Amino acid sequence: NVHTKFTPAYRACFSVKDYIDKIYFRFDKYLKDKKQADKYLTLLNSLKNLNLKKFIDDTVQTITSSYGKKELTKPTGQNKKRLNPSDFGAHNILFRPDGSFCFIDFEDFGWDDPVKIIADFISHPQNVTLSEEYKDYFKNEYVRRSNLSLEDSKRLDTAIKLIALEWLAYHMAAITPEWIERRKFAEVNFNKKAYIKDQLQKLEF
Numbered sequence: 001n002v003h004t005k006f007t008p009a010y011r012a013c014f015s016v017k018d019y020i021d022k023i024y025f026r027f028d029k030y031l032k033d034k035k036q037a038d039k040y041l042t043l044l045n046s047l048k049n050l051n052l053k054k055f056i057d058d059t060v061q062t063i064t065s066s067y068g069k070k071e072l073t074k075p076t077g078q079n080k081k082r083l084n085p086s087d088f089g090a091h092n093i094l095f096r097p098d099g100s101f102c103f104i105d106f107e108d109f110g111w112d113d114p115v116k117i118i119a120d121f122i123s124h125p126q127n128v129t130l131s132e133e134y135k136d137y138f139k140n141e142y143v144r145r146s147n148l149s150l151e152d153s154k155r156l157d158t159a160i161k162l163i164a165l166e167w168l169a170y171h172m173a174a175i176t177p178e179w180i181e182r183r184k185f186a187e188v189n190f191n192k193k194a195y196i197k198d199q200l201q202k203l204e205f
Helices: 016-032 036-043 050-061 069-073 114-123 132-146 150-172 176-188 194-204
Strands: 080-086 094-095 102-103 110-112
Touching: 016 050, 016 069, 016 150, 016 176, 036 150, 036 194, 050 069, 050 150, 069 194, 080 114, 114 132, 114 150, 132 150, 150 194
Parallel strands: none
Antiparallel strands: 080 110, 094 102
């Protein structure tokens, strides 16, 4: 049985509530070092007067307002789960001379919600500058070829919005001292100033 051979993907989501939990997991990382992180956040005029906690709470509520309590926690059936590389962005696609292509980076690969691979691609920082036309084409073609149910299609639109919000929380957490130290450890020629500037630009975008 193939299901016994793979573990869940990194950041796997098997209910709408799982998507929400991932947002607050990231946001809690920011709250842990809020004073230090806010030194950088105050550089962004667009965020100076924004209550970030209220913004996230209100946005989550708006996105999931059409779901009942049971719907939020309803688990993905075992037969519906799909394998997801988890870091599904344009930067992990190699195009061959003959026009074919392949995907790389399966470090976080595993079982996941069938719609999450689409939401991951559309919301990934490497892909957010793609035109809405291209994003819609990718999403609609994937849905068409995958024969997703109406329930799955509804969850797809929800997942796209919630993962975008998770990335916002990610960029907030990424400018905390703990996260910066991790990046310094991972990169030999780490440039703190450039790194923080990049995270703030992505956050504001």
